[in-house]
Amino acid sequence: MNRTMISAAVSLNALQQKLDMIANNVANMNTVGYKRQEASFQDVLTSVLEQHPDTQLRGRHSPHGLTVGHGARLSGLRLDLSQGTLIATDNPLDLAIEGRGLFEVEVPLLDDEGNPVFDEDGQAMRTLWTRSGQFQLSAMEELEGYVVLTTSEGYPVRSADDGYIMIPAHADFQIDAAGNVTYTDVDGAIVEAGQIKLMRIMRPELITAVGSNLYDVAANVQDADNVLQQVDDPAGEGIAVRQYRAEQSNVDLATELTELIMVQRAYQLNARALITGDTMMSLANQLRR
Structure with missing residues (x-):
């Protein structure tokens, strides 16, 4: 549960930064010479949880272990230097x-x-x-x-x-x-x-x-x-x-709005994961009463 909440919180921060970047692109859609920005992400930390030896069955092709991530972070912003309309x-x-x-x-x-x-x-x-x-x-x-x-x-x-x-x-x-x-x-x-x-x-x-x-x-x-x-x-x-x-700016409004919808859906998913983790932790604490 702690891992779920940490992963969701880290990813929410990265998604918020991308939302800010999209908002900046849209705000400068009519700015002369403006070049849109693109975001790149990377894993914060990926670890492998060891599984019980009994799960290692003969003929298994998948790796023996459970790969767990801890969210993603914004690794950088890249400029799209493509030519705008003259x-x-x-x-x-x-x-x-x-x-x-x-x-x-x-x-x-x-x-x-x-x-x-x-x-x-x-x-x-x-x-x-x-x-x-x-x-x-x-x-x-x-x-x-x-x-x-x-x-x-x-x-x-x-x-x-x-x-x-x-x-x-x-x-x-x-x-x-x-x-x-x-x-x-x-x-x-x-x-x-x-x-x-x-x-x-x-x-x-x-x-x-x-x-x-x-x-x-x-x-x-x-x-x-x-x-x-x-x-x-x-x-x-x-x-x-x-x-x-x-x-003119090389910002395409249709592209930005499409990315905005995708980021909003990802933001909602991570927010729901954060709420779910908090609810499960609350239920676990109530079992001691």
Whole structure:
């Protein structure tokens, strides 16, 4: 009875985590560039109970012993990085990536309490990645007369030379499939502003979501170069940047609702097992009265 209750309680916790994951997927169904998450489970502990020797009959093919599990736990969340549908927009700052690529952005480094971390050169920054290409142009104090390509939260987008994409204020600009940004100056000449840095995903299972539609490399990875690599030739690697396009979420509502029903049924089953174990223990205690 104790084993039944422990197994049911452990499994209920894992199923609750998957319910939260499904709810997050459904809530972000209309979030540009969002990638759905998938859950993976593993046994907490599996043991074999020895049976009486008399049960070992001649000709028996099944193992001699009773295999007993102690529930399952959520071992990890994996991102489904499949391509979402590209929709046309009328905003030149809307960019979408075709293929297994990511934009690289610069995000302020925060401590455990959410306060900014400062180094000798000013505020410390860290590098994250995103598929959401709904960018904007933001002014920076140290770049008077220019605006910088940033995310909707104001995080600068990195260029191929690890700098920023700087464009003169109010200048017309274009972005080609390789991520090259050009603008027209006051004399009508075409000037190159840089190339948007694109990263190719090598090990998608080691990419983790960190919130705000941003991704990072898993904490236990020692060599991040084996997970993400810079794209030198986007056209040759099947990766392209599409201006005036936005990538929709790859969440399929029918799939999520189907999984939701399955998880709810499993949750009900384990809840009933927990109640049954508690009832049997109560009956056993009452036998002593």
